[in-house]
Amino acid sequence: MLRLSKLTDYGTVIMTHMAREPARVYSAAEVAGAVGVSVATASKILKALARKELLQSLRGAHGGYLLARPPAEISIAQVIDALEGPLGVTECSVGAGQCMQEGSCAVRGNWQRINQVIHRTLSNLTLEDMAQPGFQPVVDDSGIRSGSEAYR
Structure with a gap:
């Protein structure tokens, strides 16, 4: 089963929450309360996202975090x-030299294709899309269409 870590799951929830009011500055405590995680967990996620320049960190009395770019650009x-490292369904789909069976593996190329489809789909899904209530991907015979227009 493909599964993201809890921190990454919470990270997408936090970022989606912030995307609903992208110009606002959010404190870790405020985000934690809004999405139902501990302040320590929210702080850890916010700091990691700021290190990867998806959030801006502001110091001072009115400090906190805000999106580094518009939601449609994240x-x-x-x-x-930012939270897990490069997306890979299998180790060999991330890069060469990760598996001893690589040279003789009959399915490596297929895993790489699957990984590319998943990565392309997630790259075309933005925080703006996620912030829309009840969006659903549009699927046709060729798979999920690319671009935000594919989500309603």
Whole structure:
């Protein structure tokens, strides 16, 4: 089963929450309360996202965090990458030299294709899309269409 870590799951929830009012500055405590995680967890996630320049960190009495770019310019793939590292269904789909079976593996190319489809889909899904209530991907015979227009 493919599964993201809890921190990455919470990270997407936090970023989606912030995308609903992208010009606002949010404190860690405020975000924690809004999404139902501890302040320590929210702080850890916010700091990691700020290190990867998806959030801006502001110091001072009115400090906190805000999105570094408009929600339409931040993809779910970027959020996952910031919290988990490069997206890979299998180790060999991330890069060469990760598996001893690589040279003789009959399915490596297929896993790489699957990884590319998943990455492309997550790259085309933005925080703006996620912030829309009840959006659903549009699927046709060729798979999920690319671009935000594919989500309603």
